[in-house]
Amino acid sequence: EHPTFFKLLIVSTVSGGGLLTFSDASPFQGLITESSQNEGKKKKVVVLGTGWAGTSFLKNLKSSSYDVQVVSPNNFFAFTPLLPSVTNGTVEARSIVEPIRNIVKKKPYNVEFKEAECYEIDPVNKKVYCRSNQSSTLDGIEEFTVDYDVLILAMGARVNTFNTPGVEEHAHFLKPGKEILKPRLDLTLQEVGDAQRLRKSIIDCYERASLPSVSEEEKKRVMHFVVVGGGPTGVEYAAELHDLAFDDMAKLYPSAKDYLKITLLEAGDHILNMFDKRITTFATEKFQRDGIDVKTGSMVVKVSDKDISTKERKTGEIVSVPYGVVLWSTGIATRPVVRDFMNHIGQAKRRVLATDEWLRVEGCEDVYALGDCATINQRKVMEDIAAIFRKADKTNTGALDLKDFKEVVRHICERYPQVELYLQKNKLKSFDALLKNAQGDDKKQIDIETFKKALSEVDSQMKSLPPTAQVAAQQGEYLAKCFNRKELCEKNPEGPLRFRASGRHQFHPFRYRHFGQFAPLGGEQTAAQLPGDWVSIGHSAQWLWYSVYASKLVSWRTRMLVISDWSRKFIFGRDSSKI
Ligand code: FAD
Numbered sequence: 001e002h003p004t005f006f007k008l009l010i011v012s013t014v015s016g017g018g019l020l021t022f023s024d025a026s027p028f029q030g031l032i033t034e035s036s037q038n039e040g041k042k043k044k045v046v047v048l049g050t051g052w053a054g055t056s057f058l059k060n061l062k063s064s065s066y067d068v069q070v071v072s073p074n075n076f077f078a079f080t081p082l083l084p085s086v087t088n089g090t091v092e093a094r095s096i097v098e099p100i101r102n103i104v105k106k107k108p109y110n111v112e113f114k115e116a117e118c119y120e121i122d123p124v125n126k127k128v129y130c131r132s133n134q135s136s137t138l139d140g141i142e143e144f145t146v147d148y149d150v151l152i153l154a155m156g157a158r159v160n161t162f163n164t165p166g167v168e169e170h171a172h173f174l175k176p177g178k179e180i181l182k183p184r185l186d187l188t189l190q191e192v193g194d195a196q197r198l199r200k201s202i203i204d205c206y207e208r209a210s211l212p213s214v215s216e217e218e219k220k221r222v223m224h225f226v227v228v229g230g231g232p233t234g235v236e237y238a239a240e241l242h243d244l245a246f247d248d249m250a251k252l253y254p255s256a257k258d259y260l261k262i263t264l265l266e267a268g269d270h271i272l273n274m275f276d277k278r279i280t281t282f283a284t285e286k287f288q289r290d291g292i293d294v295k296t297g298s299m300v301v302k303v304s305d306k307d308i309s310t311k312e313r314k315t316g317e318i319v320s321v322p323y324g325v326v327l328w329s330t331g332i333a334t335r336p337v338v339r340d341f342m343n344h345i346g347q348a349k350r351r352v353l354a355t356d357e358w359l360r361v362e363g364c365e366d367v368y369a370l371g372d373c374a375t376i377n378q379r380k381v382m383e384d385i386a387a388i389f390r391k392a393d394k395t396n397t398g399a400l401d402l403k404d405f406k407e408v409v410r411h412i413c414e415r416y417p418q419v420e421l422y423l424q425k426n427k428l429k430s431f432d433a434l435l436k437n438a439q440g441d442d443k444k445q446i447d448i449e450t451f452k453k454a455l456s457e458v459d460s461q462m463k464s465l466p467p468t469a470q471v472a473a474q475q476g477e478y479l480a481k482c483f484n485r486k487e488l489c490e491k492n493p494e495g496p497l498r499f500r501a502s503g504r505h506q507f508h509p510f511r512y513r514h515f516g517q518f519a520p521l522g523g524e525q526t527a528a529q530l531p532g533d534w535v536s537i538g539h540s541a542q543w544l545w546y547s548v549y550a551s552k553l554v555s556w557r558t559r560m561l562v563i564s565d566w567s568r569k570f571i572f573g574r575d576s577s578k579i
Contacts, residue, residue, distance in 0.1 A: 056476025
């Protein structure tokens, strides 16, 4: 039994109650086979992208009532968390990719894959325009259109260069940096290809620094490896590079090792800022001990072919240092094709494509967006949260009993895990203060105005869901389950009660479950931050990392390959050949 208060909240959310401005139509209405009109005709579902979100959708879709067309410039799924390991030869590129045709071959739905890139979306005529470099002519590009009834955007994002001069030309990325198809198709410019190119560049630098004719100054330059961005990917890459240099390359290139320098540049105050402070401190100290130069408050303003220029926040000084290889890893930006689509559907002013909580693109019919290419509209979430509080204020006194207030916070956290993430990270600062004040108070009530203040702190600082594989995979799975369920609802109109609800209430909104995050720090040590503020750093967390990532790999084939790569590294060391 729910307490009355909870019933009220549930009724208020379920009945709409003015909380949400969406229409009451089912978010998956477009999927209903209009059997009387189109007997036997299946809905055409077009999926753009074969990354975490797209692949998770395809893996979990079990309904046979759809014709699925998949368009992606990659005919494989790549396990991105192991990309940094590909850059130093710990794991082979082939071990972390699975052909998409393998993934979908035994699925009950009709599926076709097209290796191409979508360059325009026409939501009015429900068409996507695509092009491929699989051409019969030497420099021609094959172009074609695909019609859809339902479109799923899972195109991920590109790296954010913040328009810093020279970055696109001279830096390496682990995500596509330049626009893939301009001026011509270059389907190799993808994450896995980038990781392999980066590895080759590092080995090139070692080879060059070992040549007798190269000057001391030039050797110092080529052996200076710079990582820009102190997020998890940048930190992991710097740690992997350090391991490669000291475990393997130092023995193979004895004359080059003395020139080695690794620098990690971060514009903010500290590295790994989305992690617990204990992890940030440990990582910074470990890097100092390892000789990795961590420079915080250092913003890159220009990259030329041989020098990287930074502006130091404290002094305002511009410093220019020579480098051999630079890896750019500073967050993500919207792909141009998604940007054009946003302009088309009235989202020109937004930074990222907005969806509602059912992952429907706002301002557009029958289009869903998942993973890094979209975000759930935060404004609506905050309106909803405020309304939940107002509904709980049954007596209309502008204040809530402490018990009710705690229920409100619990309900909000359940419904919006991103709020919980924010509250966890900030140690419930504002809400804790509220609770403490109220406890000391005789009335034991929370004033609505004070709550609003605390809420506005959350509002201004709460970030949308992080752009991670965890979010993308859960969104793909959620959407596939809704599609499967839609079929069950139609097949069982008189069936179990849970299938009989109508409109959007047949489907609960997307809810993210956070399982924690890792930051590998090199030397067989990892930092793990798990739900409930549980932090573990060291060798045991590294073993946890090995087991979690092995279990998350997409197939038994890739699992076996990666485990054998890890074993090979332990026995024979990393491979330093350029192939
Ligand atoms: P992606 O996985 O990027 O997939 C996008 C797909 O769309 C690709 O198949 C691409 O080829 C295709 N595509 C692109 N353009 C077009 C187009 N025009 N038309 C059709 N298809 C197109 N997250 C974690 O949770 N844990 C980690 O440890 C982690 N480590 C990472 C390490 C690295 C080096 C990187 C780069 C990312 C890491 N991430 C990690 C983040 C994670 O990879 C992303 O959040 C995730 O890939 C997002 O999934 P997605 O499906 O939205 O996009």
